Amino acid sequence: MTDIVRTPEQQDAVACYEFLLERYTSRRPLSAMCTYRFELGDAVTQCVCMHAAVPVGLTPFQGFARDDGAVGLLGEIDLSCQVAFERALEQVQPAPDDSSLIFDMSAIRFIDHRALLALDAYAQSLRCR
């Protein structure tokens, strides 16, 4: 995957793809393994955080599509990964046949007010679409 996430535009596109692929594989008999080189730095977080299965400690948080249609949030979200979280949210989208989108935050270990405000802004933006 490394060579197709060199630029911010590529990273956003691939992060979106990763979210949709996670949704697809969560409901169908398909498994996929995505590999990224560490040299990508923050781009690794951007793309890897959209996966349900991630090596421990690789990303501070995960936000991924689940088989029940919800978005699972895991890990810790604070100022240090605020930009990555907001970029991840931009790639999250409800399934075409779902009228609502649920974020399951029961496994979040820490989330600060900035991330909560980002979630609120995301919800507001969905209403405007």
Place this chain on the structure above:
Amino acid sequence: MRTGAPRGQVGHFHEAGFYGSDAEFGALIVPFAEKGTAAGEPVIIGYDDRKSGLLRSWLTDPSGVEFIGDKSLYATPARAIATYRPLFEFHVAIGAEQIRIAGDVPHPGNGGQWDRYESAVNTVWEDFPVWGLCLYDAASAPATVLDVVERTHPHIVSPSGERRASDRYQEVSVFEGLQSAPDPLEESRPIAELVNRSAADARHALAQIGRCRVAHTTLEDLLIGVSEAVNNALRHGRPPATVRTWATSDRLVVNVHDKGHGPADRLTGLVPASSSTSDPGLGLGLWVMHQLDVDVALIHADDGFTVRLRGGTMIG
């Protein structure tokens, strides 16, 4: 039109009175409340149960007074400001020309930044036609507190009703607050010290140290506080950012120190910081910290700036 002492003035009329007995307390608060209700002005009282009970028994018609029973109103200065503001907005929206408030600012020790609160509300409530009457028990309040009261209230009233300007009043921009007393634990060697580590590392260390020492909710508040303090130190302070933690069986003290000067704004933490950007989360960190049920102190010193967070069984 405003009635009483603030007649013809705009903004917050911040007045202090000193009493030495229940009778003197009554002589100050009863006319304040009764003349307000007679003029059709909202009168908001935030006293404890005993004083509210006394006032109810003295008033001709207590139903005209809004008693705030929420015991957490004065839990922290920032929370008191956050509670009062929407009340003021509501009353102004429905046509109030003056709002009278009197409450129990905690004053035996006047710690926990209440000195900053008494100074800050001169500015924070300037947009509202508020008459704030702050009554202090001269018999029990320490001399340092009474000194602060004279320096934070532009107006003074006596139980006999005599009014005067406080010649010792200091504007918010030059107010000299009380120094935070050192915590005795700080004299000892910290149980943990982290230098230039992430907020996540600080949270993990504190979670490990704090478990079973303080209530779960207290520990969670401390984790939010330390997270904000470390992120601020790393982003806005001057390195190194050092987190020191002390612990007893039922108490935690956490200092987050950097070599910078700290925030210059006197209102820091008491109100959300004003922001010139469109980011609604910017400037909220220290304010969020001051909403928590833990003791927060912002300490400016020659060697840098420290945010001290304390939770659990408090001493003194």
